[in-house]
Amino acid sequence: MGTNNKTIREVESGVSSVISAKNLSLTFQTNDGPVHALKDVNLEINKGDFVSFIGPSGCGKTTFLRCMADLEQPTAGEITVNGVSPAEARKARAYGYVFQHAGLYPWRTIGGNIRLPLEIMGVDKAEQDKSVKEVLELVHLEGFEKKYPWQLSGGMQQRASIARALAFHADILLMDEPFGALDEIVRDHLNEQLLELWARTNKTIGFVTHSIPEAVYLSTKIVVMSPRPGRIHDVIESTLPKERPLDIRDSPEFIEISHRVRDGLRAGHEND
Amino acid sequence: MRNLVPILTVLAAIVAIWWLAVAPMNIRPALDIAERGGAVVVPEGSVERRDVSVWKLMLDNREHVAVGYDLKRPRLPTPTQVGEEFWKTTGAMVAKGRAWSKRSLIYHAWVTLQSTLWGFLLGTTVGIVGAVAIVYSRVMDRSVMPWAIISQTVPIVALAPMIIVVSNQVGIEGRGVPKAIISAYLCFFPVLVSMVKGLRSPTEQQLDLLKTYSASGLQSFLKLRLPASVPYLFTALKIGIAAALVGTIVGELPTGAISGLGARILIGDQFGTPLAIWSALICAAILAGILVTVIDIMQRVTLRKMGFVS
Numbered sequence: 001m002g003t004n005n006k007t008i009r010e011v012e013s014g015v016s017s018v019i020s021a022k023n024l025s026l027t028f029q030t031n032d033g034p035v036h037a038l039k040d041v042n043l044e045i046n047k048g049d050f051v052s053f054i055g056p057s058g059c060g061k062t063t064f065l066r067c068m069a070d071l072e073q074p075t076a077g078e079i080t081v082n083g084v085s086p087a088e089a090r091k092a093r094a095y096g097y098v099f100q101h102a103g104l105y106p107w108r109t110i111g112g113n114i115r116l117p118l119e120i121m122g123v124d125k126a127e128q129d130k131s132v133k134e135v136l137e138l139v140h141l142e143g144f145e146k147k148y149p150w151q152l153s154g155g156m157q158q159r160a161s162i163a164r165a166l167a168f169h170a171d172i173l174l175m176d177e178p179f180g181a182l183d184e185i186v187r188d189h190l191n192e193q194l195l196e197l198w199a200r201t202n203k204t205i206g207f208v209t210h211s212i213p214e215a216v217y218l219s220t221k222i223v224v225m226s227p228r229p230g231r232i233h234d235v236i237e238s239t240l241p242k243e244r245p246l247d248i249r250d251s252p253e254f255i256e257i258s259h260r261v262r263d264g265l266r267a268g269h270e271n272d
Numbered sequence: 273m274r275n276l277v278p279i280l281t282v283l284a285a286i287v288a289i290w291w292l293a294v295a296p297m298n299i300r301p302a303l304d305i306a307e308r309g310g311a312v313v314v315p316e317g318s319v320e321r322r323d324v325s326v327w328k329l330m331l332d333n334r335e336h337v338a339v340g341y342d343l344k345r346p347r348l349p350t351p352t353q354v355g356e357e358f359w360k361t362t363g364a365m366v367a368k369g370r371a372w373s374k375r376s377l378i379y380h381a382w383v384t385l386q387s388t389l390w391g392f393l394l395g396t397t398v399g400i401v402g403a404v405a406i407v408y409s410r411v412m413d414r415s416v417m418p419w420a421i422i423s424q425t426v427p428i429v430a431l432a433p434m435i436i437v438v439s440n441q442v443g444i445e446g447r448g449v450p451k452a453i454i455s456a457y458l459c460f461f462p463v464l465v466s467m468v469k470g471l472r473s474p475t476e477q478q479l480d481l482l483k484t485y486s487a488s489g490l491q492s493f494l495k496l497r498l499p500a501s502v503p504y505l506f507t508a509l510k511i512g513i514a515a516a517l518v519g520t521i522v523g524e525l526p527t528g529a530i531s532g533l534g535a536r537i538l539i540g541d542q543f544g545t546p547l548a549i550w551s552a553l554i555c556a557a558i559l560a561g562i563l564v565t566v567i568d569i570m571q572r573v574t575l576r577k578m579g580f581v582s
């Protein structure tokens with residue numbers, strides 16, 4: 001993470017595009033005919049951006065994220081991650097991915113779970129120990145290294161899974177409704193922590209969510225999507241400052257952005 | 273220990289039913305003996321009694337029912353008789369230092385146990401290797417799985433003599449190997465089915481996660497599929513070891529074996545000594561109980577060590 005200074009400079013000059021999608025389409029062939037999960041999607045994500053994807057079920061927000069991660073193959077158009085194809089970026093371990101369910105291995109301790117990607121990538125033992133310690137501190141789970149997943153609450157498990165995604169120092173963090181299964185209070189808490197983590201690490205984050213306040217609170221850029229076919233309806237650049245205490249959600253600015261997101265979601269539903 | 277009370281309660285109930293069943297089961301030979309001893313029996317004559325129900329016989333000859341509990345060759349021996357016979361062929365033999373004599377059930381149980389363990393080892397290996405092949409190869413999934421299921425519909429009693437003949441033909445001496453094969457034949461199936469399920473238990477999301485790490489096939493097998501299948505494996509092993517024991521005993525039945533618990537059961541049948549059959553049965557049940565318990569303990573220890581149990 002010695003590249004932080006460079007990263008900040010690039011963000012400020014606004015030149016470095018990390019993820020770029022051009023006319024991206026993905027059509028699933030099903031028994032009921034083709035489903036257009038994504039149609040002609042264009043988006044640029046710059047280094048250090050926190051981008052939320054919001055929209056109703058079936059709008060393709062998760063599919064889009066999975067395309068970035070090379071977990072789904074687009075049927076048309078182009079997408080690059082760090083200037084190369086998603087497959088190459090995946091092989092270069094360019095991103096960490098966080099799923100809706102923590103999915104920690106029950107037979108591994110928290111430390112062991114975080115170590116998993118490092119073991120697979122062949123990182124040596126001393127380096128593993130250092131990374132585990134580092135990311136546990138980032139997600140405020142110091143002292144839980146030797147605990148098993150069942151000994152942790154749902155929110156703590158999800159934090160451990162974020163730590164696992166951070167462990168190998170990828171510059172991009174892709175998160176697919178990571179807090180969707182958690183209750184409101186835990187979610188607020190984790191949102192706050194995620195912002196803090198983002199500020200400290202300067203990662204580029206792609207974040208899929210159902211929640212308007214979550215999207216507005218976290219993001220520098222909110223991508224509002226609509227279904228059938230899955231497409232981008234609106235891209236909102238947040239005017240909120242980088243420093244965001246939880247009560248910023250009562251500010252007129254926050255409420256205004258929320259309105260715009262809500263309007264966008266409603267408009268996207270018009271053709272239903 | 274918490275489980276001991278219900279288990280003992282069930283055991284007591286079984287013994288009670290068994291003890292009560294002795295009266296109707298043995299009433300005819302008991303009345304024959306009483307009659308021969310000069311007692312008055314209603315109706316008179318063994319042939320006359322053939323058409324009378326055992327319940328009526330018991331009702332009309334209440335004073336002779338007790339004779340049925342002390343027959344030399346009972347149709348159904350009492351729990352006490354079986355217990356005595358069992359002790360005579362196990363503990364008493366040990367006390368006399370003859371535990372390994374051919375009249376000792378310990379010797380026969382040992383013969384059966386050896387085949388069971390070899391069969392268990394063979395069956396488990398075949399089951400695990402087969403499951404890995406099925407999970408990783410569509411061809412194997414389509415071709416082997418149906419045959420594995422069909423294999424279990426063939427009665428093992430029909431197959432056992434064939435296995436003995438074939439193994440004789442290819443020059444295998446003794447009965448150890450064919451018995452182990454028969455035992456493995458019963459044992460591999462639960463292991464195969466469970467392991468297929470266990471190796472497939474990781475979720476789509478867990479597999480995707482490994483893909484994002486660009487993990488190799490071997491890595492995802494060793495780090496995800498294999499550990500995830502361990503709880504399934506142990507459940508299968510418990511069924512498998514019991515099946516292996518049954519397989520071995522069946523393997524000893526139709527093959528003219530002279531040692532082993534199966535052979536004791538067959539010989540007891542041929543020589544009309546029900547006590548020998550029953551004590552061999554009890555011995556097999558105890559052996560099965562011990563084997564399953566051993567695997568159960570291994571399961572608990574392993575799963576706790578792996579952090580599975582809360």
